[in-house]
Amino acid sequence: MTYDPPRPAGRLLLTPEDKEAPARTRRLRVLGLGQHTEPFLDAFADRLAELAGAPYAMVNFIDEERQFFAGLHTPYGGIPAEPPTEARTDATKPRIGRYMARDHGFCPHVVVRHKALVLEDVRDYPRFAGNPVVDEFGIHSYLGAPLIDRTGIALGTVCVSDVEPRPWGRAGLDTIKSMAAELVERIELREGGF
Template identity: 75%
Template sequence: MLLTPEDKDAPTRVRRLRRLGLGERAEPAFDAFADRLAEVAAVPYSMVNFIDEKRQFFAGLHTPGGAGSGARLITAATADGGTRGFGRHLTRDYGFCPHVVVRRKALVLEDVCDYPRFAGNPVVDEIGIRSYLGAPLIDRTGIALGTVCVVDVEPRPWGRAGLETIKSMASELVAQLERREAHGP
């Protein structure tokens, strides 16, 4: 089964991201947005994620303990008893955000293990993600630049309220990006 969807819009998205100066570096404003998103959703992890042809970049990141400004995203145990940090980059094969960008609509996974297409994703086995809620960042040109998302290590009933919250937060961030484009950073 194809875990990562084909993304025909990636080259156009990459050009748009570069024009906007997004997807290359972490920014305090995006970390603050991720912190607020985590607080609103009461989750341990949240991200502002921009996606190119090969990878995802968490320009905004919240992890337990306020590690939004830190280098580690989620730490997973390795076979030798050590740990592995994924930092602010993930390949497109990891996670659920690439699906949101290609679908161009929100994705609600209360328990990823209930969905065969998503249960086999590396973030489930390697990181322990059990629930996901994400919405696309569709800008004024119609391009899905990335996502805002929240994840938990426990199954989570997001419900209609969770879906409306993530969509509202995505719209808020898109408005900020449009203001930034119009007036500069």
């Protein structure tokens, strides 16, 4: 297994370097995405959660500073539209809200790789097991695909996750990739004024 070079402080760089972030941020602004919620993206996340049978589903746009879940489905509903992401469900675990730091979660890996990522049990992968979402939110499985538009930029991801290990299998991978392709088609219509 290979790791990225260490940071100056000597820590492993667990979140990959994202050289495309400035171009992505500009492209998201042109498309009017990544700054506010849209009902069709929440509905898309709801549909994705249902298809995958997952408690969490997101349409995630990633800029230079943070991740923004413009479409979000959670098991507890009542999603806050603004920060903070740490509205507590109980005394120990924060809720997943609309915003997340760039070094949290697995979507930053998907956008840098430009490839889907299947993690049936994130704890099986040393690179991912130490991710803050594992401890903070209890996420143990992840399935995500990039939203690559006609310019070749990965705008973000569509993804599902669960607090239990999940055998996503080939069917899950095919579903997440087809849902990403469907959403990219809808996003590209934005330039035509949908």
